[in-house]
Amino acid sequence: MFDVSTFRRQFAFFRHHHDWVYLDNAATMHKPDAVTEAVTGFYQQNNSNVHRGAHSLSQQATTQFEQARHTIARYINAQHDHEVIFTSGATAGLNQLAFGLMHTVLKPGDRILLTQLEHHANIVPWQLHCQRHGVIIDVVPLNNERQLDLNAYQQLLALKPKLVSFSHISNVLGHIQPVQQMVTLAKAAGAITVVDGAQGVVYQQPDMQQLDCDFYVFSGHKLYGPTGIGVLYGKTPWLEQLTPLYGGGEMIDSVSFVNTTFNTLPFRLEAGTPNIAGVIGLAAAINWLQQYNNTQIIEHKSLLLNAFFQGARQIKGIAILSMPVHNAGIVALNVDGEHPSDVADILNQQQVAVRAGQHCAMPLFDYLALSGAVRVAFAAYNTLDDVNQCLLALEQAVEILTA
């Protein structure tokens, strides 16, 4: 049985801030002691640059760094450690992909396929490069349940896109997309598959060999890890075809002003000194998380989600945009006729932390014909008491706004 109070006690933030109800978890999560101690421990005990020092301190740091890569590769069940490329986050991973595939793989006149509910990070990098290289972007629409329309998806796949890129979980609505089915369909249509796991990685341990996508990106800070570290996973043959987005140290084999040859994977895609402490912190987060049973965590979160849905539906004047089924624990809602930032502002006065606005998903809000929404995002460390306090704060918001 998952014991939320024991779990929660491992977070210094909650030991110090009893007064905050933190429900902005889709933006970033709090860090357990295991992570902050690993990061501090590295700086205090082992700090050295990796892969280059002529001294044993650097060798120790390198061992720890590569061990961390191994931990992460095992966690996502990558076939090889070198398929884990460290980036600054999911956004950086997608930018590397859009830049790195253009020209070498994506040619003028090719099509790629995105979806209506993508985060800007899975739209803008493609747009930047597609416009310059004459690559056409198609968009999968939503159905009435605000899930991706799989019929339309299949019709768009018939246009033979070279690449399909979609998120596992909508960062606004929390809806879980049928990623396995979507990857299989895309592969059958001959497309390269990219999965944005920014919100998905904390919901479900990703299994690269089972999912069989070509690329997968995620951020460490949405998986209990530090900010500024993320992973771009790719299958070896595809990673080898990527043009590096950054040039610099470590990623080269030899440099002259006539020609530069690149290092092997993963180093050719990791220019410059990496975020060593971030990598170690992320591996610590994963090691720590693995002592828990994720099925029990999912059950706990759905308990919170159901309690929230039940309570919120009884508050007159609240319109819920998310569906309770196939939902990873995120609820987008509005108070009828009110701007979401007013609602979030009143919640903030009651020390309930949520996000308001368009959540970097403007195309989704255009589609929904809404100017924004309040987003409540639950994590494993949230409690039923958090749910109740948020509901009370929402009642208060409705009361003040509609007075």
Add this chain to the structure above:
Amino acid sequence: MNLEQLLADTDIALQAIQQQALPDIKQAKDWQTKYRILMQLGKQLPPLPEKMKQQELLVKGCESRAWLLHYHDKKQDKHFFVLDSEARIVKGLMAIMLCLVNGMSSSELAKFNLNQQFDELHLKPYLSQSRGNGLTAMAARIKACSSAK
């Protein structure tokens, strides 16, 4: 509604806010009372007609949009404004900003210290918030009006 009428109506509303609402805000015992007042303020200002919400009047926050129309009466050297915002609490806070500077001369506006005034009204935390609510952007826009041609 023509521009002159809009400016005149806003001027009257801002004067009323300065006389009545500012003391109430200062004395508000709890945030609920303060918020109820702030939301009333937004309603007192005449809205900017949709067709006048031009791009150059837009003051962007991350979460909501606001518009500031500025008019400088050069003969009398007085600055007047019209305000609108999508969010009501933000609009109330912006109305307070404006009632403090409404009718000022260019040199008064240039010297105006918003931080100090908001501090006295116990509203300063709103200015130090991140760009989210657009208040700091609005404060900068108002200030820039002192040197506008």
